[in-house]
Amino acid sequence: MTQLTSQPAPSTVAPSTGLLTEMLSAGPDHGTPWLGEIRQSGIRHFQRMGLPTTSQEDWRLTNVAELAKIRFSPAASGKAAAIGADITRPWSLRSTGANEFVFINGLFSPEHSTFSASAAGVAPLAQAAANPLWRESVFAHLALPQTNGFTALNTAGFADGAFISVPADLIAEAPIHLLFISTEAPHATLAQPRVCIHVGARSQITVVHTYVSTGGQPHLTNAVVELAAESGAKVEIVKLQREAQTAWHIGQDFIKLASQATLQALSLNIGGAVVRNNVQVRLDGPYAEATLNGITLITGRQHVDNQTLLDHAFENCPSHELYKHLLGGQASGVFRGKILVRPGAQKTDSKQTSKTVLLSDDATMDSQPQLEIYADDVKCTHGSTTGPLDDEQLFYLRSRGVDAATARSLLTYAFAGDVLGRTWHGPLKGYLEELVVAELHRLHLDRTTS
Amino acid sequence: MPMLEIKDLHASVGGREILKGISLAVNAGEVHAIMGPNGSGKSTLASVLAGRETYAVTGGQVLLNGVDILDMSPEERACEGLFMAFQYPVEIPGVSTAYFLKAAVNAIRKHRGEEELDAMDFLKLIKTKMKLLEMDQSFLNRSVNEGFSGGEKKRNEIFQMAVLDPKLGILDETDSGLDIDALKIVSKGVNSLRGPDRAMLVVTHYQRLLEYIVPDFVHVLRDGKIIKSGDKKLALELEAKGYGWLDTAA
Numbered sequence: 001m002t003q004l005t006s007q008p009a010p011s012t013v014a015p016s017t018g019l020l021t022e023m024l025s026a027g028p029d030h031g032t033p034w035l036g037e038i039r040q041s042g043i044r045h046f047q048r049m050g051l052p053t054t055s056q057e058d059w060r061l062t063n064v065a066e067l068a069k070i071r072f073s074p075a076a077s078g079k080a081a082a083i084g085a086d087i088t089r090p091w092s093l094r095s096t097g098a099n100e101f102v103f104i105n106g107l108f109s110p111e112h113s114t115f116s117a118s119a120a121g122v123a124p125l126a127q128a129a130a131n132p133l134w135r136e137s138v139f140a141h142l143a144l145p146q147t148n149g150f151t152a153l154n155t156a157g158f159a160d161g162a163f164i165s166v167p168a169d170l171i172a173e174a175p176i177h178l179l180f181i182s183t184e185a186p187h188a189t190l191a192q193p194r195v196c197i198h199v200g201a202r203s204q205i206t207v208v209h210t211y212v213s214t215g216g217q218p219h220l221t222n223a224v225v226e227l228a229a230e231s232g233a234k235v236e237i238v239k240l241q242r243e244a245q246t247a248w249h250i251g252q253d254f255i256k257l258a259s260q261a262t263l264q265a266l267s268l269n270i271g272g273a274v275v276r277n278n279v280q281v282r283l284d285g286p287y288a289e290a291t292l293n294g295i296t297l298i299t300g301r302q303h304v305d306n307q308t309l310l311d312h313a314f315e316n317c318p319s320h321e322l323y324k325h326l327l328g329g330q331a332s333g334v335f336r337g338k339i340l341v342r343p344g345a346q347k348t349d350s351k352q353t354s355k356t357v358l359l360s361d362d363a364t365m366d367s368q369p370q371l372e373i374y375a376d377d378v379k380c381t382h383g384s385t386t387g388p389l390d391d392e393q394l395f396y397l398r399s400r401g402v403d404a405a406t407a408r409s410l411l412t413y414a415f416a417g418d419v420l421g422r423t424w425h426g427p428l429k430g431y432l433e434e435l436v437v438a439e440l441h442r443l444h445l446d447r448t449t450s
Numbered sequence: 451m452p453m454l455e456i457k458d459l460h461a462s463v464g465g466r467e468i469l470k471g472i473s474l475a476v477n478a479g480e481v482h483a484i485m486g487p488n489g490s491g492k493s494t495l496a497s498v499l500a501g502r503e504t505y506a507v508t509g510g511q512v513l514l515n516g517v518d519i520l521d522m523s524p525e526e527r528a529c530e531g532l533f534m535a536f537q538y539p540v541e542i543p544g545v546s547t548a549y550f551l552k553a554a555v556n557a558i559r560k561h562r563g564e565e566e567l568d569a570m571d572f573l574k575l576i577k578t579k580m581k582l583l584e585m586d587q588s589f590l591n592r593s594v595n596e597g598f599s600g601g602e603k604k605r606n607e608i609f610q611m612a613v614l615d616p617k618l619g620i621l622d623e624t625d626s627g628l629d630i631d632a633l634k635i636v637s638k639g640v641n642s643l644r645g646p647d648r649a650m651l652v653v654t655h656y657q658r659l660l661e662y663i664v665p666d667f668v669h670v671l672r673d674g675k676i677i678k679s680g681d682k683k684l685a686l687e688l689e690a691k692g693y694g695w696l697d698t699a700a
Binding site for chain 1: 500501502503504523524525527528529533534536539540542543544545549550551553554555557558561593594610614
């Protein structure tokens with residue numbers, strides 16, 4: 001599987017690992033020597049590659065060198081039980097009927113989780129290690145440790161995570177919500193969750209993974225998600241990145257779709273200081289279909305870099321991609337969408353769109369499509385727009401009595417809202433719409449006070 | 451006191467003066483037509499009155515019921531009872547017509563110190579106005595002007611005027627792009643809004659619209675100034691003789 005990465009840094013330059021080396025110890029092997037070996041390979045690959053540098057083309061616009069200078073400690077563990085149950089309230093999705101699995105500082109916390117016994121198939125990783133399905137078809141099969149420094153680091157050190165396994169022919173009505181909370185600490189903290197999802201043939205499920213923080217200290221989330229959907233499965237996966245503006249967030253989702261499997265992915269980025277998302281989808285059988293949507297709402301000095309790869313390996317696969325960015329303050333956004341059409345992947349039909357509204361003169365956006373096509377009977381289109389809100393639209397609304405602030409909210413909501421309109425799960429869609437309205441309000445407040 | 455009083459209005463765009471001293475008084479209950487050749491400043495006048503920020507007002511006054519509106523934002527002017535029907539209504543994808551109109555109606559009601567309409571009362575209000583403009587119910591859920599034909603857009607403008615109930619309606623080239631059937635529907639809507647408490651300013655290039663919306667007064671604009679005023683017969687004269695006729699008359 002082609003990875004969305006560049007070549008390792010030139011060997012003449014020592015890999016940059018810095019203080020992160022101190023964090024480089026193998027996580028638990030859960031009594032499985034095989035897992036221990038994979039963790040060791042993660043360590044070796046991290047030492048060899050180090051952190052990505054801006055001399056690598058796909059990291060050119062996101063500088064993570066600073067991470068090597070921060071002394072991270074593992075996020076406090078073992079104290080989760082002492083944290084009140086209401087810590088989850090601001091981010092809970094229980095109102096949508098979701099089964100909620102809460103991870104505090106990277107570790108599963110049953111005390112904070114709410115799920116029905118019938119939410120079968122979700123296990124903390126400590127138990128997953130014993131599951132042959134986990135290790136034979138998902139874990140470290142989609143996200144290889146050698147992909148980049150961050151997958152290596154995660155593979156070496158992830159402490160916990162979830163394995164969601166949906167058997168064949170099951171339609172799960174309730175979404176599964178994985179809520180990752182980084183709590184306040186007197187020092188910089190690191191959390192490395194690992195999520196593996198296997199969706200059986202013709203099954204259907206919605207999974208939401210949320211990342212939040214309660215403290216204002218610098219912290220790093222280095223998350224890896226691996227998702228394999230079998231033939232005819234329908235999977236909706238929603239990522240809500242809502243961490244503090246002191247957070248570094250590296251999130252990498254590796255997805256593989258068998259024939260006729262359908263994926264609907266949404267990535268909503270609101271928080272974080274420096275955020276990098278890699279989403280790569282391999283359409284690994286005929287008539288697989290992928291939709292990748294994204295909304296970025298940031299301000300201040302936030303930086304969000306979204307990189308996607310749609311890897312068309314088989315014929316007759318449609319893919320659709322729509323990323324929208326609303327940038328205020330001095331925020332900077334990056335979107336790089338790559339469409340790879342492999343030899344033989346005829347009748348590929350791929351459409352990519354990136355749209356940006358700049359809410360201030362100092363916000364910047366870098367949007368770049370990349371097409372790599374090795375088949376001759378395909379349809380691939382891409383388009384990108386960047387600009388301020390439309391003055392004519394603003395004037396039109398205002399000339400009808402709507403005040404300027406409300407007019408801006410209306411227009412920005414209209415801009416972002418059509419992405420949410422495609423959400424499959426009804427109650428979740430309602431939740432997301434309210435969330436985006438509230439966040440836009442915050443964005444506009446920032447605008448008027450700055 | 452006239453409802454609208456324009457005194458020696460000057461306005462420019464990009465340093466170029468477009469309006470070169472316009473004075474005009476419109477009383478409640480009156481309909482005034484502003485005619486003139488292309489580039490005479492007709493649409494600029496409409497835009498300046500509505501508060502479009504691309505134009506800089508360099509002199510003069512505009513009084514609406516005795517209050518100078520030139521320092522007001524477009525939304526304040528709308529709340530004070532001014533409405534402009536756009537020559538080119540703007541498409542706003544993602545904002546439904548119903549949502550947009552409810553926001554507008556309630557903003558204006560709030561300004562007037564009236565209670566905001568709830569969903570039921572709002573629906574009742576717009577349904578009667580939709581009938582007036584022969585509009586289909588489905589259009590409420592469509593995005594504002596998105597994918598509308600030229601005629602639908604213009605009808606939507608007059609429909610909005612009917613819903614927002616302004617004191618002063620300004621129609622900017624409302625007849626452009628309309629076929630005869632649409633023109634009749636739009637004119638019927640406008641005429642039903644005429645009344646002793648409302649004034650209208652009808653900006654048009656052609657006399658055709660004025661057969662359906664019969665004005666009390668006609669003013670001819672040329673090179674940023676009103677060069678001739680008269681009653682409705684002036685429009686017919688212009689139609690017969692063309693704008694060139696005024697070169698000799700003026």
